[in-house]
Amino acid sequence: MVKTLFVLKAALVLQFATVIYAGEPDSVPRDMDTILAKLKADIELARNRTGVPGLGVAIMHKGKLVFAEGFGKRNKKDPFTPETRSMLGSLTKAFTATTIGELVAEGKMDWDSTSINTYLPDFETIDPVLTSQLTLQDLLSHRTTFPSLDVSWFWGNETRRDLIRRIRHVPVNPKLRSTTNYNNVMYSVAGEAAANVAGVSIEQLVRDKIFRPLGFSSMGFTMDAMSKSSNHALPYKAASYEDAVAGRFIELPLDGMAEKSAAAGDMYSSVLDLTRWGEAVRKGGVQNGKQVLSKEGIAATLTAHTIFNPALRDPDVGLSVQYGMGWVLGSYKGNNLYEHGGRVFGYMTDLAIFPNAELVVAVLTNSDVTGLPAYVKFQVADEVLGLRKTHDWLAVDAIATTAALYNIYDGLAKGNFPEKVPNKPPAHELGAYAGEYFHPGFGSIVVRLDEDELHISYEAFKGVLTHYHFESFTTVLSHGTAVEIGQLLIFRTGANGKVSGVSIEAMSAQAIFTKRQVKSPQATQHPSEYHSRHAHTVVMAQSQLSFRPFHVVQL
Structure with a gap:
């Protein structure tokens, strides 16, 4: 599933994929209470139709919190509320960039x-x-x-x-x-x-530079810390779109997926603090009339440096979308838009800032296969700003995107392999493929033979190897129940006639891992222990240029 094992940037790209015609604002008199009541009903309906267990949505307009609602459940029995804490994934990046600022x-x-x-x-x-x-x-x-x-x-x-x-x-x-x-x-x-x-950890640095000055009490790092809150969301997945809509979910464990990558995606928050963060960014670091964060630092993060999506599109959403530092920069129907999505291990998020319209929209969910978070901001902008409606973002686009994402991830789990050549057995006995294969940049692959079956461990991912043809084997690498992707491994034979290495193909790219002499008979039984002991002791041949292991999150 990502970026890539989960399709990296899927939510951010798909939300701009539809051609939009932006018309004039509605001229009908508008009652905000009625608008927000309808919005609440629309979001709840979309939550059910896109198969999301729970979500929180908060809206700040003209400096006031005008909407803060929870929908569905944060676990099997408790409601998801505006105070519920949920993992942010890649929304963390803006905090990292601002802290550096x-x-x-x-x-x-x-x-x-x-x-x-x-x-x-x-x-x-x-x-x-x-x-x-x-x-x-x-x-x-x-x-x-x-x-x-x-x-x-x-x-x-x-x-x-x-x-x-x-x-x-x-x-x-x-x-x-x-x-x-x-x-x-x-x-x-x-x-x-x-x-x-x-001279401190990045987690402590973000606390010192952002959380404390802005008074964010529901923000923090790591799933473990989040779990200590009495009001936190558990992550869920479904086997298919149909299962999700029917409410058949698998509860995922809270583990330390992104702790090593804390600066990229290991934060959690409630939608209330997330909206306050968006408002502080919108105002250039000002909170309650006081310059709390560096104005110049925030401006630097909101300056375009690369083109995020260069594809031509309707001028009303911009000819391209740019990336600053921790923010995707675009527009919607003539309104400037700063935003970022996040996806990590059972959670998907979205934060949008319409600076000129003084509008901030935050969305947190406890499902990571859904198009809903990316589209809520567009529906909110249409309703709250009185823009002419050109799409039913929640009833049509969010549902179509969610169904498409499930199909994409199902295809990734099955793998995209070349046509199989029949009756082409492997060149060696299965036991000859067992051992550790090492690349100094990408880590270790460990293959072991267990009752006439080859098992593979690649870092924290595991699978069973099935012979495909010649020296090629397929596997579905997974981490628990959260991540699955079909992979093709091609073993290599050296001049001495023995297995010398293996290349692993991921998304049409490749790297060569070299087989090592295993001194300890236990080495292939405990790959993580063995790898940590030997990871940097041997200089190996460099891989082919373009290896791209799958992404695990859209951080």
């Missing part, structure tokens, strides 16, 4: 003159020149060409610094991009650089 305002960092390596010597790339050139702005605007490294970061056992040291082994094109190459790990690197400069 505070350090820039204090003269401790700068956006685009000093290399990241100066702030964080552990960060190096395979190209020394590129290492000396990459800046905070490059990483925070997704301008680099690094492939996704999410698989080895999410649910990871190594420290952040150890994971960052791996990056020096990852092949990368040194030419920076003008289009957005969304990368969670680059945000993690930027966050760790800021933490290194400040």
Whole structure:
């Protein structure tokens, strides 16, 4: 399912995919209470039709909280309320960028003159020149060409610094991009650089620079911390769109998926504090008439640096959508729009700021396969701002997008493999494929033979290998019940006639993992322990250039 294992950026891209005709505002007299009552009914109907267990929606207009409602359930029995805390996913990125803006305002960092390596010597790339050139702005605007490294970061056992040291082994094109190459790990690197400069963790730095000055009491980091609140949402998934609409959900565990990538997507909040955050950003860091955050820092995050989606579209929503630093920048029917979506392990979120219209819309859900969060803001803008209605975003577009997402993820779980060549057995006995395969940038793949069946572990993901043809095997890699994606592995034979390596294909890209000599008979039984002990002790051949492991979240 993402970005990619979950389809990265799916919610952000799909919400702009429909051609829109923007007309004149409605001229009929409007009663706000009636509008909001209808909006409440429309959201509840859409929640049921898109199969979302629970969600919270808050709206701030002209500096006043005009709407704060919960819908459905946050767990099996309790209602989802405006106070319910839910994971934010990639909405965290704006907090990270703004926190760094505070350090820039204090003269401790700068956006685009000093290399990241100066702030964080552990960060190096395979190209020394590129290492000396990459800046905070490059990483925070997704301008680099690094492939996704999410698989080895999410649910990871190594420290952040150890994971960052791996990056020096990852092949990368040194030419920076003008289009957005969304990368969670680059945000993690930027966050760790800021933490290194400040001498505290990135989590503590965000608390010090944003949570406390703005008085956010429901915000924090990690699922574990969120679970200690008496009012938090549990994550859910459904096997199909039909199951979701029928309310047949699987409850997912609260685990530490994104803790190593805290700067990219490990925050939680209620819609109340999330809306207050949007209002503070809209006002350039001013709260209650006081300049609380750096005005210049926030302005920098809201300045376009890369093109998020260059596809031509109706002029009323802009010819393209840009990316600042932690914010997607666009427009809707003539109104400027700052926004970002988030998706992580059973949660999907959306925060939209219409700065000129003085409108902020926050949405939190406890399902991560739904088009609903991305479309609520458009329906709200139409209703609250009195824009001419051109779509029924909730009754039509949200439902169609949700059904399409379930189909996409079902296809990813099945895999996209070449046509099978029949009667082409493997070249070796199954036991010959067992062992550890290592890449210094992407981690370890461990294959073990168990009762005539090959099992694979790739970092925190597991699966069963099924022979396909020749030296190719297929598997469905998964982490518990949350993530599934079909993968094709192609084993390689060395000059000595023995299995020497394996390449794993993900989204038409590839990397080669080299088989290692296993001294301990237990090595293939405990891959995480073995990997952490040996991850950085052997220099291996570099992979082919374009390996892109699947993303696990839309952070």
